[in-house]
Amino acid sequence: MNTRMRRAAVAVAATTMAVSLAACGSAKESGDKTGSEPAAKKGDDLKIGLLLPENVTARYEKFDKPIIEKKVGELTGGKAEVVYANAKQDATLQSQQVDTMITNKVDALIIDAVDSKAIENSVKKAKAEGIPVVAFDRLAEGPVDAYTSFDNEEVGRVQGKALLEALGDAAKPTVVMMNGAITDPNAALFKKGAKSVLDGKVTYGKEYDTKEWKPENANANMEGAITALGKDKIAGVYSANDGMAGGIIQALKSAGISKLPPVTGQDAELAGVQRIVTGEQFMSVYKPYPQEGVIAAEMAVALAKGEKLDSIATSKVDNAGTKGIATVLVPVVSLTKANIKDTVIKDGIYTLDEICTAKYKAACTSAGLQ
Numbered sequence: 002m003n004t005r006m007r008r009a010a011v012a013v014a015a016t017t018m019a020v021s022l023a024a025c026g027s028a029k030e031s032g033d034k035t036g037s038e039p040a041a042k043k044g045d046d047l048k049i050g051l052l053l054p055e056n057v058t059a060r061y062e063k064f065d066k067p068i069i070e071k072k073v074g075e076l077t078g079g080k081a082e083v084v085y086a087n088a089k090q091d092a093t094l095q096s097q098q099v100d101t102m103i104t105n106k107v108d109a110l111i112i113d114a115v116d117s118k119a120i121e122n123s124v125k126k127a128k129a130e131g132i133p134v135v136a137f138d139r140l141a142e143g144p145v146d147a148y149t150s151f152d153n154e155e156v157g158r159v160q161g162k163a164l165l166e167a168l169g170d171a172a173k174p175t176v177v178m179m180n181g182a183i184t185d186p187n188a189a190l191f192k193k194g195a196k197s198v199l200d201g202k203v204t205y206g207k208e209y210d211t212k213e214w215k216p217e218n219a220n221a222n223m224e225g226a227i228t229a230l231g232k233d234k235i236a237g238v239y240s241a242n243d244g245m246a247g248g249i250i251q252a253l254k255s256a257g258i259s260k261l262p263p264v265t266g267q268d269a270e271l272a273g274v275q276r277i278v279t280g281e282q283f284m285s286v287y288k289p290y291p292q293e294g295v296i297a298a299e300m301a302v303a304l305a306k307g308e309k310l311d312s313i314a315t316s317k318v319d320n321a322g323t324k325g326i327a328t329v330l331v332p333v334v335s336l337t338k339a340n341i342k343d344t345v346i347k348d349g350i351y352t353l354d355e356i357c358t359a360k361y362k363a364a365c366t367s368a369g370l371q
Contacts, residue, residue, distance in 0.1 A: 042307045043108060045077035048084055049301050050107035052098055054115040054139075055090040057215065058244055059270045060290055061113070062087070064350075065137075068294035069111065076302045090213050092116040092184070099123035103130050108305035110134045111297050114141040116184040121322075133304035137297045139187050142320050147300040147310055147327045151288045153187045157194020159335045160265040163284040164195075164237050165202060167263030174236030177226045178208035179219050179249060181241040188214075191241050191267070199239070206230045211245055220248035227256045238264045243273030246282050269336050269345050274356055277338055279364045287336040287344045296329045338368050 051069055053061040070083045084107060088095035092115040102110060103126060110127055114120040117139055124134050124143030133146040140148050168174050176199070181188030188210070207226040212218045219240065227235065238253075240246040243266040253261055263283035266273045276282035299313050314327035336344055345351050357365035365371065 043305060045080040047073075047077060047081040047109070047302065047305045048105065048107040049073050049081055049298075049305060050099075050102040050105075050110040050112075051083050051085045052095060052102070052110065052112045053085075053087050054095070054113050055214075056087050057090070058242070058268060059272075060268050064290040065113075065294050068291050069298045072295045072298035073302060076298065081302065088115050090115055092119040095120065096123045099127060103127055103132060107132060109301040111137045111301050112141055112145075113137045114139050117141050117186045119184075133301075135297055135300045135304065136326075138293065139185060140318065140320050140326075142322065144323050145320065145326055146304055147314060148318060149293055149296045149300060149329045149331070150187070151293065151333050152330045153190035154194035154197075156267060156286050156288070156333050157191040157196070158198050159194075159286055159333060160191070160239060160241075160267065160284070161195040161198030163335050163337070164239055164263060164265050165198065167283045168203070168237050171236060173202065173204045175204045175206040175230065175234055176237045176239055177206055177223065177230075177235055177249075179222060179238060179240045179245055180208065180210050181245075182212060182214045183210040185214070188241060195239055203237075206235065211241070214242060214244060216244045216248035218248070219245035220252045223249045223252035224256070227252065227258075232256045232258050235262050237262045240265050240267075242267040243270040243276075243282070243285050244268070246276070246285075247272055250276065250281050269350065271351060271355065274336070274341060274345060274351065275361050277336065277341070278356065278361055278368050278370065280338075283337070285336045287334040289331055289334075289348065290350075291348070292331045296331070300327070300329075341368070341370060 053065060056062055066085060073081050073083050084102060086098040088098060095115045110132055112120065112134055121142035124141055124145055127134050128144045136145040136148040138150050180192045207229055209222040211222060238249055240249050246264050246266040249264055250261065261281055266282055266285035269285045269287040273282055273285045277285060300310060303310055303313060310327040314329050316328045317325045318328045320326065334344055346353060353370060357370055
């Protein structure tokens with residue numbers, strides 16, 4: 002694990018319980034009490050399967066994987082093994098990876114689904130073999146035992162509010178909506194949250210569901226929007242994450258737009274933070290990955306050992322077929338030039354030197370990052 006990840010994981014270990022207690026939202030208490038019936042007790046010699054959806058977005062392998070591995074080790078005295086697989090945005094491959102982990106007799110699974118619906122049969126297979134499943138970051142379908150993520154509608158609301166702030170007092174300015182992948186249930190929640198703020202206050206010039214969240218697809222969509230609307234008619238762009246924001250900004254610059262409209266983002270990727278420093282991107286949403294990863298590890302280890310989740314999760318959600326899933330939702334923060342020091346730097350996600358490389362020194366100085 003690199004130094005940054007050690008700092009981040011250690012810094013949040015002590016705050017995990019506070020985050021758990023602050024979990025928001027509550028679903029119906031009736032129905033299945035998922036995760037409430039512990040399996041046979043096990044010791045620390047565990048196998049925890051970790052399945053992440055893709056490796057284009059920086060967070061998964063730079064943040065989530067090492068944080069979860071570290072916390073599982075801490076919880077088991079270094080005796081547990083984390084078995085890792087990345088689906089590279091392929092839902093069929095991810096199903097095969099679950100099958101392999103079932104064959105290898107893992108004691109629990111942490112799954113961030115490529116496709117929340119397509120993974121349902123795999124979750125059912127794991128359940129049939131007595132393997133508990135923690136849905137990580139995206140609420141998978143099927144009989145999952147626990148779920149941790151961020152308040153995804155709040156993410157969209159935070160993005161929408163920031164975009165309105167950047168747009169100022171213009172009357173119903175024209176914006177482009179660049180939503181995430183239609184296969185990701187979080188994308189629908191981000192969109193819902195953003196539109197709850199933007200509806201009636203902006204004009205949606207063009208709107209896209211971006212295949213696989215890929216920056217190059219967002220770039221192509223933005224080129225189409227510029228052609229359809231005219232490069233002088235776009236007042237702002239709602240981008241659901243930082244990777245797509247990079248593709249969008251490149252399309253705007255390639256079109257010869259010198260004064261870039263405000264563009265939102267999410268994930269606080271290093272490139273996104275640097276674009277915020279230079280003013281090319283207006284904001285991102287900082288989601289404290291260390292907290293989410295620590296909670297996922299705690300849930301998986303507890304379930305693998307046959308323990309209840311009462312001391313970890315204080316809220317519940319439902320998916321289409323399972324009620325009362327033990328849940329922790331982690332709060333999010335609007336990241337702008339004004340609070341970089343108090344968020345990603347303070348939490349040890351990035352150092353000042355990592356953000357303010359030679360290329361960004363002047364912009365960092367101007368932004369008070371010294």
